[in-house]
Amino acid sequence: MFPxxxxxxxxxxxxxSSTKRTTQASTKLMPPKRASPDDETVEETVxxxxxxxxxxxxxxxxxNDFLCPxxxxxxxxxxxxADGYTYERSAIKEYIRAQGAELKSPISNGPMGSQLMTxxxxxxxxxxxxxxxxxxxxxxxxxxxRRRLEAEDEEKVKAMRARANDDDVRAMYELxxxxxxxxxxxxxxxxxxxVWYKRGADCGDVWCMARAAAVxxxxxxxxxxxxxxxxxxxxxxACAGSTSATSLIARSYQLGRFGLPLDLAQAKKWYExxxxxxxxxxxxxxxxxxxxxxxxxxNLFGISGNLEEGEEGEEGEEGEEGEEGEEGEEGEE
Numbered sequence: 001m002f003p004x005x006x007x008x009x010x011x012x013x014x015x016x017s018s019t020k021r022t023t024q025a026s027t028k029l030m031p032p033k034r035a036s037p038d039d040e041t042v043e044e045t046v047x048x049x050x051x052x053x054x055x056x057x058x059x060x061x062x063x064n065d066f067l068c069p070x071x072x073x074x075x076x077x078x079x080x081x082a083d084g085y086t087y088e089r090s091a092i093k094e095y096i097r098a099q100g101a102e103l104k105s106p107i108s109n110g111p112m113g114s115q116l117m118t119x120x121x122x123x124x125x126x127x128x129x130x131x132x133x134x135x136x137x138x139x140x141x142x143x144x145x146r147r148r149l150e151a152e153d154e155e156k157v158k159a160m161r162a163r164a165n166d167d168d169v170r171a172m173y174e175l176x177x178x179x180x181x182x183x184x185x186x187x188x189x190x191x192x193x194x195v196w197y198k199r200g201a202d203c204g205d206v207w208c209m210a211r212a213a214a215v216x217x218x219x220x221x222x223x224x225x226x227x228x229x230x231x232x233x234x235x236x237x238a239c240a241g242s243t244s245a246t247s248l249i250a251r252s253y254q255l256g257r258f259g260l261p262l263d264l265a266q267a268k269k270w271y272e273x274x275x276x277x278x279x280x281x282x283x284x285x286x287x288x289x290x291x292x293x294x295x296x297x298x299n300l301f302g303i304s305g306n307l308e309e310g311e312e313g314e315e316g317e318e319g320e321e322g323e324e325g326e327e328g329e330e331g332e333e
Contacts, residue, residue, distance in 0.1 A: 066126055067139070069107055070095060074130070074143040076150055078122040081105070082113040086122050093187075153185035164196065172200035173208050180215065190219055201233065206279045210237040210245040217248075217258055227259050238273075244282030246274050247290055254293070268297045 068075045068088040075088035083105035087095075095106060096114050105112045129135040130143055157178070163171035176196035182188030194215045200208025216230030231252075237245035249260075250270030256262030274290035283289075 066122055068092075073146075074126050074135075074139055075122070076143070076146050078119040078126070079116040080119045080122075082115050083108060083110070086119050089116065090182075090187075092116065150185055156184050157186060164199070167203065169200045169203050169205040169208060172196045172203070173205065173211070176200070176208065176211060176215075180211075190215055201237075206237055206240045206242050207281045209233055209240065210242045210248075210281055213237060213245065214248070220258075224259070231258055231260075238270075238277075241277045241279040242282075243274050243277045243280050243286045243290075246270055246277050247282060247286050250274070250290065250293065254297075264297050264300070268294055271297075 066074055066078070066086065068078075068091055069085060070091040071088050073088070075086065075091075077089040078086050079089045079092060080086055081092055085105070085107050092106075093116070096103060103112060103114060104110060126135075126143065127147075130140045157175075160171050160175055160178075164175050173196075176193045178184050178186050179189045179193035179196065186192075194212055197208045197212035197215060201212045210233075213230045213233035213236075216226050216233065220226035220230060231249075234245045234248060238249055247270075250267045250273075252258045252260045253263045253267035253270060260266075271290040271293045275287050280286070
């Protein structure tokens with residue numbers, strides 16, 4: 001259950017309607033009227049200034065009520081947490097993620113749930129107060145700047161999504177990356193990232209193929225089906241020329257993970273393939289790192305040439321069938 005959110009919009013509406021004369025000058029004091037030195041006029045001016053000060057204090061109080069307790073800024077996307085306080089969505093989500101199972105309120109330090117409720121009323125009120133000039137200062141300027149960036153991000157995402165829906169595989173890749181990293185106003189969402197990467201992979205894009213596989217493996221944990229699916233995609237990407245996929249398979253043999261046995265001979269073979277791949281979808285240093293790993297494996301076995309000499313017995317046990325399978329794979333490449 002969420003505590004009740006105060007109806008600030010009604011309160012602010014009444015304040016705005018009753019102070020139209022002074023809205024634009026809410027943070028300034030009215031200079032004394034010089035047209036008449038009459039004492040009554042001076043007293044009226046003093047009283048008017050007191051009213052303006054009082055109104056400014058009210059708005060400052062409202063401003064402080066809406067500040068996110070984590071960022072100390074006016075939220076662009078305000079949400080109400082289970083502790084009843086309003087936060088910037090991205091800030092409180094990161095806080096909840098970092099807290100884990102022992103989640104406590106950042107304000108009261110008492111236990112709280114992880115539920116969040118969109119606070120549309122707070123967003124509407126903040127926007128009204130800032131855009132009418134009632135709330136000014138650095139925090140209002142920061143809010144306006146962030147709101148402009150948000151609007152630009154919304155346009156970028158809309159345009160990229162349109163391109164992706166027109167079967168542009170580069171756009172599919174970019175959308176997948178934005179969802180993976182939580183960029184351009186999108187929340188980090190690995191499931192959504194996989195959907196876009198997989199669409200690109202289904203269109204034959206090697207970059208998307210390797211990334212779709214990486215998402216599956218990253219989220220797999222002990223899910224054998226995800227691991228199998230991820231390694232199948234990763235192998236397809238490697239056979240299609242991906243340096244990142246080839247390097248990851250080599251690393252998996254080197255560490256004995258993702259369902260592959262710890263096999264340094266196989267790791268070396270896959271590392272040696274990396275420089276010959278044509279799709280450089282990994283980091284700039286992927287090829288160099290692969291060469292360094294080959295040297296390290298050779299040094300581990302105390303040889304300067306191939307590992308095959310030290311692995312003759314093992315290869316003999318594997319038989320010709322294993323060699324044919326690998327040659328067939330290279331032929332596809």
